[in-house]
Amino acid sequence: MSEKKEQPQIVIKNLWKIYGKDPKRIFTKKMQDLSKDEIQEKTGCIVGMRNISLEVERGQFYILMGLSGSGKSTLIRALIRLIKPTDGSIEINGKDITKMNSEQLLHFRRDTYGMVFQHYGLLPHQTVLDNAAYGLKIRGVPKGERYAKAMRTLETVGLKGWEDYYPGSLSGGMQQRVGLARALANDPDILLMDEPFSGLDPLIRRQMQDELVELQEKLQKTIVFVTHDLHEALKLGDQIAIMRNGELVQVGTPEDIVSNPADDYVQEFVRDASPAKVLTAGTIMESPKVLLYAWEGPKTALTLLRSNNRKAAFVVDKGHKLLGVVKESKLEQLLNLAEKPKGIPLSAIKKITSVTEDTIVEDLFSIVSENPYPIPVVDENNKFKGMVTTDQIFESIAPAADEGGDND
Template identity: 50%
Template structure:
């Protein structure tokens, strides 16, 4: 299966209103949590002085409609707490969570149930399948809870079972399936509800590497086909770079950087991020936009043309085999040129030169 790269996926409209906007979000665990909001103490100082832990500290970001937005960080960074706050599985201490302009924090119990049933669905690391129900009934379960009629919910369940590649397994039970197949069932169950936003909380971390890679490709394929907004939580940088249109990096509950994969690798916000991406081959992430240079007055400009968002690794053959500088074109506009010198400098530099 050919999996589209981040640069090849459908572009989201950066000028459109975000589907999700998080403003000044805090989640504090401990006594008198509200009094801690706004504190500038370190995590250790806060714990010693107040007995509280600020798992999420003043985090703000926006998610564009139709993008894959990855939240990543090491264990204890606050990423899983953050995603659970978005649907109030964990109650935030302060801040706003705006879904299409409506504040999730002000929703009453009934509205919150509707949001979880219709608008936001979550795929967990532990699949949460009902062992006594077959695949078809597991996938249809959410629709059953919503009161959807039997014929309609099974028709929809069969549609998404086909979409995630489980045709022929409708009557199988969870214990008859591999881990990867069970995760496909969980994904199908979330898709069946046709939510506006899909939330993934480290869904593949318990899978074997080969199955994990297969499921990552499946998420990319599904996003390419159905265009859902996806928020994906992971501690794996390679996974984040592979899946994310944009990546939010957290440390000790705080936002460190938000950017596209090439921005995170090419322009890390601080030493923490720089260390994080130090082992990533830059040629696998950075695009021609990062290495192109202005054309010189006497340079021939009739060489081959490539787009600015072509990943360097994918441009190596074209550039090294070209007899003239490769033009980097945005439509009819010449942005710059790339030659073998620029390509070889990146390759020779290896990860984070």
């Protein structure tokens, strides 16, 4: 997250959506304290969104997650005012879109958003190229220019050579690429994606997710992404907001959500999540009891090891960079030498596979099975940060393992 204090790109405050006859009249501040069911009982109105407040930073990949009927689709539609909220405000780039008239709204939509839909929402009677260029056409971009731009975005999403086909002759995955190209052609500030991959085969879905991650690294757009699939949310999101019955239940990073579910509902949600895919070496690592410095004499090192009941320890250099691991037996050998070395010589240090803090736990399994030592965790400069033991790995994945693992 950026250090400099910047106004978040999307600021939602106390947003309500109530369906029913004349909801504006029915809506009162007193409702703030009532639950969804109480409101429905008293007024006969259905609550679509209940008092939602959240912020999305520029460049953030923001996930709205929940089961069907949780209000996530309502919320993403409210962001572009396909649905008009009953109360509350939505500020985008500092402008409150709930107060715009229809003319302002048309222009704001043209200039700000790209949207991708679950069932693609393509025009079957137009070619792939025309579909991709549709947003530009609405903006009034001349034909030659919009085709050139649309061609470029089609290339970005890997659809070069398909521009003259009609959407009906494309597979679902490819149609969604057209949808994505259409949204990107406008070079929008904010990309809204409403369950874009839900209708796709699992393999295609995973491939599209990977490509989206790659694309986002390049584009750095603000993305609001709706999904009901936890794995998708954990894989893609910087920030995840979990919704239930039109309310926000928990907002946090993928790790927060999995390691500290706010309530039973979230717990139930993440039950099937394999923590091994979310937790990283950075979150579960600990400091070693003993850390040896290469310039220390073998005698000191041996004393340290023995006083802590350790058989081996990691060795770092002056810059705190990881050199490897040294065993008790090796140190003893050093002491038996005729000429006792001043520090621990490199020859006595065994090189060892290290990981970085953002390595996910799943990737640690194979390393653990390879060597008997804990796994050292380093930063990008090979500076020693901590270590992960086999016990910690199993502890971290234990809850899900008890429930029978993930089979989604």
